[in-house]
Amino acid sequence: xxxxxxxxxxxxxxxxxxxxxxxxxxxxxxxxxxxxxxxxxxxxxxxxxxxxxxxxxxxxxxxxxxxxxxxxxxxxxxxxxxxxxxxxxxxxxxxxxxxxxxxxxxxxxxxxxxxxxxxxxxxxxxxxxxxxxxxxxxxxxxxxxxxxxxxxxxxxxxxxxxxxxxxxxxxxxxxxxxxxxxxxxxxxxxxxxxxxxxxxxxxxxxxxxxxxxx
Amino acid sequence: xxxxxxxxxxxxxxxxxxxxxxxxxxxxxxxxxxxxxxxxxxxxxxxxxxxxxxxxxxxxxxxxxxxxxxxxxxxxxxxxxxxxxxxxxxxxxxxxxxxxxxxxxxxxxxxxxxxxxxxxxxxxxxxxxxxxxxxxxxxxxxxxxxxxxxxxxxxxxxxxxxxxxxxxxxxxxxxxxxxxxxxxxxxxxxxxxxxxxxxxxxxxxxxxxxxxxx
DNA sequence: CTAGGTATACTGACCAGTGAATATACCTTG
DNA sequence: CAAGGTATATTCACTGGTCAGTATACCTAG
Numbered sequence: 001x002x003x004x005x006x007x008x009x010x011x012x013x014x015x016x017x018x019x020x021x022x023x024x025x026x027x028x029x030x031x032x033x034x035x036x037x038x039x040x041x042x043x044x045x046x047x048x049x050x051x052x053x054x055x056x057x058x059x060x061x062x063x064x065x066x067x068x069x070x071x072x073x074x075x076x077x078x079x080x081x082x083x084x085x086x087x088x089x090x091x092x093x094x095x096x097x098x099x100x101x102x103x104x105x106x107x108x109x110x111x112x113x114x115x116x117x118x119x120x121x122x123x124x125x126x127x128x129x130x131x132x133x134x135x136x137x138x139x140x141x142x143x144x145x146x147x148x149x150x151x152x153x154x155x156x157x158x159x160x161x162x163x164x165x166x167x168x169x170x171x172x173x174x175x176x177x178x179x180x181x182x183x184x185x186x187x188x189x190x191x192x193x194x195x196x197x198x199x200x201x202x203x204x205x206x207x208x209x210x211x212x213x214x
Numbered sequence: 215x216x217x218x219x220x221x222x223x224x225x226x227x228x229x230x231x232x233x234x235x236x237x238x239x240x241x242x243x244x245x246x247x248x249x250x251x252x253x254x255x256x257x258x259x260x261x262x263x264x265x266x267x268x269x270x271x272x273x274x275x276x277x278x279x280x281x282x283x284x285x286x287x288x289x290x291x292x293x294x295x296x297x298x299x300x301x302x303x304x305x306x307x308x309x310x311x312x313x314x315x316x317x318x319x320x321x322x323x324x325x326x327x328x329x330x331x332x333x334x335x336x337x338x339x340x341x342x343x344x345x346x347x348x349x350x351x352x353x354x355x356x357x358x359x360x361x362x363x364x365x366x367x368x369x370x371x372x373x374x375x376x377x378x379x380x381x382x383x384x385x386x387x388x389x390x391x392x393x394x395x396x397x398x399x400x401x402x403x404x405x406x407x408x409x410x411x412x413x414x415x416x417x418x419x420x421x422x423x424x425x426x427x428x
Numbered sequence: 429c430t431a432g433g434t435a436t437a438c439t440g441a442c443c444a445g446t447g448a449a450t451a452t453a454c455c456t457t458g
Numbered sequence: 459c460a461a462g463g464t465a466t467a468t469t470c471a472c473t474g475g476t477c478a479g480t481a482t483a484c485c486t487a488g
Contacts, residue, residue: 008433023329026240030478042480043434051478102328110382111325114316115237117384126382153388154372154395160382161375168324168340168374170331174367181368181399188402222467243443256446257468265444435484442477451468458461 009047012037016058021105025055025112025121055109056120062105063128070132074139081143082186085136085155089162089179096172103167107160129156144191151189158182223261226251230272235319239269239326239335269323270334276319277342284346288353295357296400299350299369303376303393310386317381321374343370358405365403372396 015036019028030051034041048054070088077087095101102108106125113119133152140148162178165171229250233242244265248255262268284302291301309315316322320339327333347366354362376392379385 024240024326026238026326027329029476031476040435041478042436045479046433103325107378107382108325108328111317111322111378112238112240114322114381115241122382129379129382150391150394153391157372157375157379157388157392157395158368159375160378161371161373164321164325164374164378165343165371167328168321168336168343174371177364177367178371180364181371184399184402185395188398244445245443254469255444256470259445260467430488431486432488433484433486435482437480437482439480440478443475444473446473447471449469449471451466453466454464456461456463458459 006047008037008039008043012039012044012047012054013057013061016054017061020055020058020109021102022100025109030054052120055113056124059106059109059121059124059128063124063131066128067131067135071135081139081145081190082183084139085186086179086183089159089175089182092159092162093172093175093179096166096175104160104163107163108167129160132156140186140189145186145189147189151185154185155182158185220261222251222253222257226253226258226261226268227271227275230268231275234269234272234323235316236314239323244268266334269327270338273320273323273335273338273342277338277345280342281345281349285349295353295359295404296397298353299400300393300397303373303389303396306373306376307386307389307393310380310389318374318377321377322381343374346370354400354403359400359403361403365399368399369396372399 012033016028016033019033019036030044031041033054034044037044044054048057069091073088073091074084077084079087106128109121110125113122116122133156136155137148137152140151145151158178158181162175165174226247230242230247233247233250244258245255247268248258251258258268262271283305287302287305288298291298293301320342324336324339327336330336347370350369351362351366354365359365372392372395376389379388
């Protein structure tokens with residue numbers, strides 16, 4: 001049985017990841033993945049039961065690294081919670097300006113396989129987003145925010161909306177707009193004593209600070 | 215030359231629309247569209263130059279009706295602007311509970327064809343979203359909101375985020391969360407004298423039931 | 429010498445798009 | 459009005475190519 005550290009399996013997964021992310025699931029053939037990995041199709045089918053399995057493995061391999069990246073961006077920002085959240089969007093905006101950026105692999109796979117609701121890849125994508133939401137909620141709860149669950153959901157909506165819109169318009173500034181909306185919502189939910197100075201900057205109207213909405 | 219009112223062309227477009235929306239672009243063959251339309255493939259190719267053309271026509275046919283629906287939901291709500299915006303999300307949440315709902319056809323097509331940046335269908339999708347954003351901005355400007363452009367972009371992000379997340383989790387409640395976040399942001403941006411009483415309800419904490427969010 | 433792993437070569441199904449012929453409807457001209 | 463032509467609209471049958479997945483054989487390491 002091939003272990004996850006199997007070098008051949010790793011090569012296949014690496015090739016699949018690049019191709020599926022760059023071109024989409026149905027646009028990439030198993031032959032193409034095998035060729036990119038430098039092996040034959042039969043070897044690929046020795047390591048993965050089917051193309052569907054390979055697609056699921058592609059997303060599963062992206063789960064932990066993606067979450068770790070978000071957490072690092074959050075942790076490394078030295079500001080208050082609204083700024084830490086905005087930092088995630090800031091880093092994503094930078095990534096989105098790279099020519100090979102193609103949005104969120106989890107969302108794009110879900111959109112492409114929307115006609116197969118029980119597909120293993122979709123379940124992995126859903127679990128990934130749930131983990132991110134749960135982590136955010138924990139961060140908000142730690143900061144003393146009462147409606148941490150609702151707020152985490154709102155962050156998720158802004159983030160995934162930004163993935164979709166930036167991909168559609170090829171305009172990374174929407175990612176920054178999402179970051180400012182996120183900062184506004186988090187700042188409004190924060191208990192007063194811990195609110196950061198930067199979070200008092202209104203993202204919506206320069207005249208009316210949104211502090212009263214909490 | 216086939217006019218847009220051509221009954222055969224309409225039949226093809228109707229079949230294409232149902233299939234592409236339900237199954238995705240690359241999952242639907244031209245043969246399948248022709249069969250669903252009750253014609254032969256060659257007839258389809260008489261009316262459309264290629265499959266790519268057909269995909270673009272599918273989205274173009276959805277542009278105006280979709281916008282008209284959003285405008286109607288906005289206009290028919292009798293509340294203030296934050297409530298009118300929330301009404302759009304409320305109606306979409308209802309639609310999302312239908313078993314055949316598959317998210318936003320424009321976004322899903324964009325996600326699937328992300329490897330073909332210049333594809334005509336993507337340009338039509340981008341134009342559609344830009345029209346919606348411009349219309350929203352005009353509504354906000356009419357309501358005396360200073361940062362109407364930024365606010366309209368935030369609404370777009372919440373809306374498209376909700377499309378993506380609801381499709382991923384098959385949980386329409388995210389659409390309502392997005393609606394409440396939208397209501398909060400619009401209410402915070404509104405000049406004080408015209409702010410509605412409902413908009414003072416905090417959208418962040420779930421303990422306060424928002425009207426219509428059932 | 430045997431079991432895990434890889435290669436060549438294949439299957440049957442499907443795919444986008446086309447060639448050649450035919451039907452229909454209208455329109456000109458004698 | 460009638461004969462013949464022309465553009466529109468449709469069909470059947472096909473092409474070259476790709477797809478996911480497999481049958482069989484080989485090969486190398488323990």
